[in-house]
Amino acid sequence: MAAPRIIIVGGGAAGFFAAITAAEANPAARVVLYEATAHPLAKVRVSGGGRCNTTHACPEPRELVKRYPRGARELLGPFTRFGPRDTIAWFAERGVELKTESDGRMFPVTDSSATIIDCLRGAADRAGVKVFTSMGVRTVEPAAGGGFAVTFTDGSAGEFDRVLLATGGNKGSAGLTIAAALGHEIVPPVPSLFTFHIDDPRIRGLEGLSVPDVTTAARGTKLRERGPILVTHWGMSGPAVLKLSAWGARELAARDYKFTLEVSWTGGTLAEAEVALAAMRTDAPRKLVNNANPWTLPSRLWERLTVAAGIAPETQWAGVSKKSMQALAAQCAAAGFEVEGKSLNKEEFVTCGGVALREVDFRTMESRKCPGLHFAGEVLDVDGITGGFNFQAAWTTGWHAGHAMARDPEAAAATEG
Numbered sequence: 127m128a129a130p131r132i133i134i135v136g137g138g139a140a141g142f143f144a145a146i147t148a149a150e151a152n153p154a155a156r157v158v159l160y161e162a163t164a165h166p167l168a169k170v171r172v173s174g175g176g177r178c179n180t181t182h183a184c185p186e187p188r189e190l191v192k193r194y195p196r197g198a199r200e201l202l203g204p205f206t207r208f209g210p211r212d213t214i215a216w217f218a219e220r221g222v223e224l225k226t227e228s229d230g231r232m233f234p235v236t237d238s239s240a241t242i243i244d245c246l247r248g249a250a251d252r253a254g255v256k257v258f259t260s261m262g263v264r265t266v267e268p269a270a271g272g273g274f275a276v277t278f279t280d281g282s283a284g285e286f287d288r289v290l291l292a293t294g295g296n297k298g299s300a301g302l303t304i305a306a307a308l309g310h311e312i313v314p315p316v317p318s319l320f321t322f323h324i325d326d327p328r329i330r331g332l333e334g335l336s337v338p339d340v341t342t343a344a345r346g347t348k349l350r351e352r353g354p355i356l357v358t359h360w361g362m363s364g365p366a367v368l369k370l371s372a373w374g375a376r377e378l379a380a381r382d383y384k385f386t387l388e389v390s391w392t393g394g395t396l397a398e399a400e401v402a403l404a405a406m407r408t409d410a411p412r413k414l415v416n417n418a419n420p421w422t423l424p425s426r427l428w429e430r431l432t433v434a435a436g437i438a439p440e441t442q443w444a445g446v447s448k449k450s451m452q453a454l455a456a457q458c459a460a461a462g463f464e465v466e467g468k469s470l471n472k473e474e475f476v477t478c479g480g481v482a483l484r485e486v487d488f489r490t491m492e493s494r495k496c497p498g499l500h501f502a503g504e505v506l507d508v509d510g511i512t513g514g515f516n517f518q519a520a521w522t523t524g525w526h527a528g529h530a531m532a533r534d535p536e537a538a539a540a541t542e543g
Contacts, residue, residue, distance in 0.1 A: 137161025140503025147528025162262030197508030
């Protein structure tokens with residue numbers, strides 16, 4: 127095989143995976159990776175609380191794509207060719223075993239993101255990938271004789287046959303600037319995984335409290351999710367919030383992140399809550415309401431809900447009026463909380479938006495507008511919910527781009543011609 131000159135712009139999960147794939151697929155290829163910061167794979171390091179939620183145990187592509195608010199249709203084919211099973215095997219072949227937790231998230235058995243980082247850095251080194259840090263790419267322009275002329279942030283320049291943009295999807299992404307300059311439409315990026323700012327006496331002082339199975343909804347929308355919730359210093363987080371933020375990324379941005387969050391702490395409906403509370407009044411009439419709830423909700427939370435319903439601490443179940451029962455049911459299964467803003471989820475900073483998907487061939491991750499230019503990861507208008515899905519999209523798109531870029535440039539040109 128000939129020796130294509132390949133440059134990877136961006137040293138995150140997608141960039142490293144593409145670089146390794148290209149170099150392993152064509153050992154003659156000259157593969158270089160440039161990361162603008164001093165810390166490649168920084169997002170891998172902090173993911174999953176420092177454990178790295180590497181992928182999700184969802185091997186069926188048609189089920190897997192349901193976890194992607196944007197990019198589901200485009201990712202179906204790529205996931206069929208390289209999905210979670212392939213990711214597990216890829217890491218296993220390089221000495222990293224993954225384990226599956228009860229919710230389907232997969233982590234290295236070491237519970238350390240350093241294991242994944244060391245694996246990627248080691249694989250890149252063995253494959254001959256040359257990694258440059260603290261050096262970004264300023265411009266990419268088609269060269270007169272074919273390929274691309276690339277200028278770097280220190281003023282130096284180079285020529286390459288193929289370019290991969292894997293710089294992530296935030297507004298300051300150099301990859302988006304470069305893609306736009308090469309004629310691509312950029313869907314404006316907005317945060318996709320974020321937590322909600324809520325200042326409410328019902329949860330004030332309950333930082334760290336979690337409930338394993340709640341439903342959340344944004345009133346006035348069709349957005350609704352289910353899962354664990356976590357009370358934080360600034361409001362609410364956890365999968366039931368993060369998933370809602372992913373599916374509602376654009377709609378909630380349009381509302382300036384001001385809306386009413388409805389929470390069912392029981393995970394059920396208002397009618398179901400009324401039935402459960404009525405049963406408590408019948409079955410445990412002499413028990414104090416404050417000391418007994420039918421869902422084993424955390425006691426501190428339950429006390430706040432009873433106070434919010436206007437029930438005095440010393441009240442027995444037999445003494446709860448019909449009106450108070452209805453108020454308590456509403457606090458348990460349809461509680462409204464005013465959201466006044468958001469915070470980025472530090473473990474999984476994800477955006478929706480990026481390079482418009484119709485302008486990319488998802489068999490090769492190559493631009494339909496600029497042959498030889500490829501994309502991988504969040505620089506595309508692709509994002510998943512929390513749970514390892516964004517990393518899986520990075521591995522999958524990186525794998526496809528890497529194989530496509532590794533092809534003999536002359537043979538590829540002949541085929542395309």
